[in-house]
Amino acid sequence: MKWSKLGKFSAYARAENHLVQQTVHGAVVTCIGVLVAVILVWTELGIYFKPNQLQTMGVDLTRNELMRITLDMTFPALACPALSLDISDISGEGTSDTSVARNGEIHKWRIDPKGNRIAMGEYIPPKHPGGNMGWVMRRPQDEVNMLNQMVDAHEGCNIVGWIDVQRVAGNFHMSIHADNFMMLRKTQEDLAQAIRDHMYSVDESTGSMQIPTDTTSVNVSHTIRKLAFGAEFPGQVNPLDGFERIVDVESGIFKYFLKVVPTEFQRRNGRHIPANQYAVTEYYSALHKGEMQLPAVWFMYDFSPITVTISEKRRSFLHLLTRLCAVVGGVFAVTGMLDRWVHRLVTWVSKQL
Missing domain, CATH: 2.60.470 (Acid-sensing ion channels like fold)
Known part of the structure; x- marks a missing residue:
């Protein structure tokens, strides 16, 4: 019981399954988000494995x-x-x-x-x-x-x-x-x-x-x-x-x-x-x-x-991990926001018809 009191601090509230609604437009947004995330992750991996060049100057x-x-x-x-x-x-x-x-x-x-x-x-x-x-x-x-x-x-x-x-x-x-x-x-x-x-x-x-x-x-x-x-x-x-x-x-x-x-x-x-x-x-x-x-x-x-x-010079692994987290988290947040906007638009159009 005492551990259950920590639940009120959770930032990830979950609804019951019968309250969750899956839509076609939500699936489309999800596919687009996954595709964008794969492309960005692949780009970050390419940057990581490509050596970084550091230039310095001195007297010949x-x-x-x-x-x-x-x-x-x-x-x-x-x-x-x-x-x-x-x-x-x-x-x-x-x-x-x-x-x-x-x-x-x-x-x-x-x-x-x-x-x-x-x-x-x-x-x-x-x-x-x-x-x-x-x-x-x-x-x-x-x-x-x-x-x-x-x-x-x-x-x-x-x-x-x-x-x-x-x-x-x-x-x-x-x-x-x-x-x-x-x-x-x-x-x-x-x-x-x-x-x-x-x-x-x-x-x-x-x-x-x-x-x-x-x-x-x-x-x-x-x-x-x-x-x-x-x-x-x-x-x-x-x-x-x-x-x-x-x-x-x-x-x-x-x-x-x-x-x-x-x-x-x-x-x-x-x-x-x-x-x-x-x-x-x-x-x-x-x-x-x-x-x-x-x-x-x-x-x-x-x-x-x-x-x-x-x-x-090669970039550190922590640098790669930070960038991957930023990419995946950013895509997840943007697609979630986009799904809400599309859902509201579809709901409003349905009520007008």
């Missing part, structure tokens, strides 16, 4: 380390023999795609007008004993013919590969060298006319021929399929991946200014992944006829002195 203390640049770019309007990749940094080191083997690997793939790789279409640059100091008249005729055939077929070029660079400010760019520009057949008539009219001069320092010509016809439209600095970690976003720029009328110089942020990703198992993120700003300078510049695509990169550390 790395020294004398190399960084790998991974590149995948397509130039649909430039043939591979005319396209070159040049790399340099503020330390004075520089290299090109023809001499990158010692610290990288660069491949040029010929592509058709639809953007597909041509079978057995990797382009391997021929080696010239005299280097690139000569002008077009010194190039072998078969090489000139090969480039002209690629131009006639409207071939493009896909540059794929990687290169290790010093962790200092630097740049790399894709363009055509002046001697390659002279090899294009659409400029051969201009070249011959310039020779006939003596419209050329000779640079005394290099002995190379300087011929005024229109370079705006060099189409440097490009698609950046992938550009990454160092290793990649889960969830990383490279802002230039999938980026495309199309030249409609006159060509020009594209410049991408990149700020590379050193990043360290720490997994829950203790594994550390040294990586890099970057932010980018784009600048475009159109060229006009008569300007003695060649269209190009430049990437200027610099390093931030601040490093970001991303750590994976």
Whole structure:
């Protein structure tokens, strides 16, 4: 008897079975509530098992380390023999795609007008004993013919590969060298006319021929399929991946200014992944006829002195339990309130009929 007195403090009063009324609209509300509860519980479980990422910042203390640049770019309007990749940094080191083997690997793939790789279409640059100091008249005729055939077929070029660079400010760019520009057949008539009219001069320092010509016809439209600095970690976003720029009328110089942020990703198992993120700003300078510049695509990169550390953390089980209770209790309370409103509405409509 004395324990029965505690019943008056119960917050869950129960009616007799013959006083309980079950309705069709109550069953519909109950089914909806169960469905919503299952969805929310499943969502909470997914959030719980997905690692939470905690980001902290500090001073970058790395020294004398190399960084790998991974590149995948397509130039649909430039043939591979005319396209070159040049790399340099503020330390004075520089290299090109023809001499990158010692610290990288660069491949040029010929592509058709639809953007597909041509079978057995990797382009391997021929080696010239005299280097690139000569002008077009010194190039072998078969090489000139090969480039002209690629131009006639409207071939493009896909540059794929990687290169290790010093962790200092630097740049790399894709363009055509002046001697390659002279090899294009659409400029051969201009070249011959310039020779006939003596419209050329000779640079005394290099002995190379300087011929005024229109370079705006060099189409440097490009698609950046992938550009990454160092290793990649889960969830990383490279802002230039999938980026495309199309030249409609006159060509020009594209410049991408990149700020590379050193990043360290720490997994829950203790594994550390040294990586890099970057932010980018784009600048475009159109060229006009008569300007003695060649269209190009430049990437200027610099390093931030601040490093970001991303750590994976799993939420506690008590946190999950609290959220599940909130979800189930909230759905139960809302569906109960909704059932009462619907019941009152149905009762009122029945009395009006």
